[in-house]
Amino acid sequence: MYEGVVQDLIDELGRLPGVGPKSAQRIAFHILQSDPVDVRRLAHALNEVKEKVRFCVVCGNVSESERCRVCLDPRRDPAVICVVEEPKDVVAVERTREFRGRYHVLGGAISPIEGVGPDDLRIRELMTRLADGVVTELILATDPNLEGEATATYLARLLKPMGLRVTRLASGLPVGGDLEYADEVTLGRAFEGRRLLDV
């Protein structure tokens, strides 16, 4: 254990995803030895991101205004929605330049182990978006792992009575993987080969 503020910093860093106690210690001492200007810039960036960035009220993507760039862009097709787990998946899909519709970010996937059920995801918001009948196709692009598959199955069943075209990204994506790590070519191909989900 270190004295007061140093330990506080280590504890805070250790709370970040992917940072273990050893890394937290290493980062803390790196910061201690850094130029004060660099540290202030880091602190500023952290504050800014919390103050300025919000979540789009429509799709749940990260945004600097009430609605995100994609939702505001009139050239994007309002009839097609791509459903993803996290904002970082939006970035991954945008990279492919394959998709011209809009998004819906669920904020995770169904996982009883982690205590995440349908009510903890932005599913009610999705249903509200579908109410006016503008949307005719949904692409379920949850991660190609078990939790992502289960979430897709759940949504497909829920949406079935609405008579929409519901598709799931084609495999070719490494099973057990994370959408964000799929390379552009694979992900692009998965979009072309998406299949109708019949449940």
Next chain:
Amino acid sequence: MHVAHLSLADFRSYARAEVPLDPGVTAFTGPNGQGKTNLVEAVGYVATLASHRVAGDAPLVRLGAERAVIRASVVRDQRPTLVELELNPGRANRARINRSDNVRPRDVLGLLRTVLFAPEDLALVKGDPGERRRFLDELLVARAPRLAGVRQDYERVLKQRNALLKSAAMARRAGAKAQLSTLDVWDEHLARAGAELLAHRIDLVAALQPLVRSAYEELAPGGGPTRLEYRSSMGEGVPLSGGSVAAARSATEGGGARATGGPLAAALLGAMGAARKQELERGVTLVGPHRDELGLQLGELPAKGYASHGESWSYALALRLASYELLRADGGEPVLILDDVFAELDTRRRERLAELVAGGEQVLVTAAVPEDVPDALAGSRYSVANGEVDRIA
């Protein structure tokens, strides 16, 4: 196939070890606790990504070291493949194949096949059903590495479903309405992964049946016959005859490579439906391949609880010999590992076993007493003492 070179760093008792190996028989001898089993355990790890002695990787890393490294040069059809595994307990392990980093440990499965006989095998006969399920599943993966993924999927769905049942059980007791809107979804996924695993297990048991019977007859003439019985946790009326994979495949939508549909998937869904009330009360999944049993019959009686010590040993050896025959018939002669088994056998069975395995492309034997290695298994000899492995013959 054979292992031409084994190299260890911080694995078990070895800080470092370099062991060149030849095809044919190699025997490692030396006093107790010197590291003979540790060597063959490393070879087995390359084949199965697991130790035959412990469940986790932590005991495999030398005391005080952070990670262990196993390198094996595996020769198949005269072509060598260099497999490197880095064991990082508590974190992801890493693998390299022919010095390429771009692989997952799972990709290593299938490059080396082994059949390992060890004193622990007695648990196949005398131990819990879990031992026998593991025997079947490991053999499935050795024959078709793709099934490692099916096995993992099943375990994962099972965990998720159990978590859901448990929280639902708690919510019930608290008087709240259970959060079960997703149970049907998990049922469906469990039935799919479960049906595929089950179909492969059923077919495997059918393939093993005659091989186990003849191996037992060789080891203990007149003592059988043996009979394997796959017992489903779904009870009677489940189609358990061979040809299950083909039936499930043709019933699976798209008729693809996977066997996720058909009568077994339907039976699993039905059984979960019937057990739902009980499952909700107890908060666990009560039906599925994770609750099945492989019954081992000897004559009229079950081996477990009835067979003598010697009979149980013969049965365990017969299961391993049958695995060997099966893998051989698939093509790609597996490496045979006999860890300390001869000391446990009487002279006659010792000689029979030696004759049965002597023709293997590579046979690795360990024994504390050199005289315990039968004459039929003459070949290279290494002495193992004080962490040194030296060729003596």
